[in-house]
Amino acid sequence: MKPIRIGIVGSKFAAAFHTEVWQMLSGAKVVAIAARNPEQRDSFQKKYGIPKAYTLLQELLADPEVDVVDICLPNYLHAETAIKTMEAGKDVICEKPFATTLAEGEKVVEVQKKTGRRFFYAEDWIFAPALLRAEQILKEGGIGKPFYFKGKETHNGSHSPYARTIQYCGGGAMIHLGVHAIGYFYHLLGLPEKVVGLCNGGGQNNYMHTQIEGEDWSAAFLLYKDGTRALVEGNYITRGGMEDVVEVYGSEGRIRVDLTFGSPLSVFSLKGISYAVEKAEFTQGWTKPAIDEYESLGYKRELAHFLACLKGEETQARGTTAEAGFDVLRIIDAIYRSNREERTLVL
Ligand SMILES: NC(=O)c1ccc[n+]([C@@H]2O[C@H](COP(=O)([O-])OP(=O)(O)OC[C@H]3O[C@@H](n4cnc5c(N)ncnc54)[C@H](O)[C@@H]3O)[C@@H](O)[C@H]2O)c1
Numbered sequence: 078m079k080p081i082r083i084g085i086v087g088s089k090f091a092a093a094f095h096t097e098v099w100q101m102l103s104g105a106k107v108v109a110i111a112a113r114n115p116e117q118r119d120s121f122q123k124k125y126g127i128p129k130a131y132t133l134l135q136e137l138l139a140d141p142e143v144d145v146v147d148i149c150l151p152n153y154l155h156a157e158t159a160i161k162t163m164e165a166g167k168d169v170i171c172e173k174p175f176a177t178t179l180a181e182g183e184k185v186v187e188v189q190k191k192t193g194r195r196f197f198y199a200e201d202w203i204f205a206p207a208l209l210r211a212e213q214i215l216k217e218g219g220i221g222k223p224f225y226f227k228g229k230e231t232h233n234g235s236h237s238p239y240a241r242t243i244q245y246c247g248g249g250a251m252i253h254l255g256v257h258a259i260g261y262f263y264h265l266l267g268l269p270e271k272v273v274g275l276c277n278g279g280g281q282n283n284y285m286h287t288q289i290e291g292e293d294w295s296a297a298f299l300l301y302k303d304g305t306r307a308l309v310e311g312n313y314i315t316r317g318g319m320e321d322v323v324e325v326y327g328s329e330g331r332i333r334v335d336l337t338f339g340s341p342l343s344v345f346s347l348k349g350i351s352y353a354v355e356k357a358e359f360t361q362g363w364t365k366p367a368i369d370e371y372e373s374l375g376y377k378r379e380l381a382h383f384l385a386c387l388k389g390e391e392t393q394a395r396g397t398t399a400e401a402g403f404d405v406l407r408i409i410d411a412i413y414r415s416n417r418e419e420r421t422l423v424l
Pocket of ligand 1: 089
């Protein structure tokens with residue numbers, strides 16, 4: 078069977094891990110990259126041995142050898158790039174978040190429906206092996222009736238300059254980090270009925286990151302029709318490495334998943350090691366180094382699933398459709414509005 082031919086847009090952090098994962102999967106081939114910065118683009122092309130490199134998205138979209146465009150650009154470019162891609166007759170894989178505004182998100186859903194192209198919203202938590210196992214245990218009733226879910230991604234601030242302004246990011250820590258827990262809970266539970274959000278005010282009103290326009294601390298309750306509740310959190314005030322944690326409390330048990338500090342490997346080093354876990358400031362003393370983040374954070378199984386869907390071998394997971402991406406954005410928008418208006422919002 079012919080491989081699925083992928084065009085990557087962007088040439089930094091997400092572009093690198095997507096390309097590395099694609100190159101591990103048989104049946105996929107990264108055939109082209111489009112990136113506006115020529116030096117970055119050329120060194121990326123060389124490093125990964127990608128046959129073609131373009132500067133402009135239009136050039137990539139005009140290439141008949143590209144089947145799917147994998148969007149690894151800053152948040153504010155997701156919607157525009159996805160729309161142009163689908164209108165050019167190609168399928169889309171889009172990093173989180175779905176878009177930065179509801180109006181843009183609505184347009185993406187509309188164009189996806191109109192063109193009938195495949196759209197994959199890349200929420201990697203859905204495919205993290207530990208969370209897949211947790212989902213199985215929940216489904217078999219292993220902890221009885223689950224009442225209360227908690228999920229958070231927190232660290233000490235994004236490396237990307239685009240995460241610092243609301244215009245480029247869509248908000249602060251909730252849209253950039255909390256989005257994962259919201260996406261995973263959406264996959265499990267669907268759309269909440271009501272939302273209560275609380276966030277720092279951004280800039281001078283943040284706890285630590287006064288140079289960030291969006292909030293550096295945010296939390297929200299998602300309230301479901303059947304009485305289930307979820308607490309989601311995103312913050313940039315977490316020292317010592319990225320925390321990705323999910324907990325579920327049920328009538329006959331509970332589940333705790335630690336995606337980033339749950340490593341079975343412990344190391345004590347006087348001088349430190351080259352890498353322990355994403356966003357850790359230093360690695361001296363005791364650390365729990367990640368063994369394979371591409372696997373443990375879900376990237377490998379996520380892109381493998383998208384590939385299998387494109388080949389017609391799997392049915393697309395609920396939390397990865399264009400509607401899902403848009404619903405996650407609606408929840409985030411409601412969290413921000415709830416915080417601004419100091420009230421519970423009905424979705
Ligand atoms: N799923 C995850 O866990 C995860 C992790 C990291 C990043 N992401 C997502 O991936 C996306 C990219 O993040 P990143 O960390 O790679 O950011 P980055 O800042 O490291 O890279 C952004 C890339 O976009 C390019 N770019 C910027 N503006 C452009 C423009 N106007 N036209 C064309 N190219 C432009 C830059 O040159 C760079 O190559 C973000 O949406 C982020 O939310 C997801």
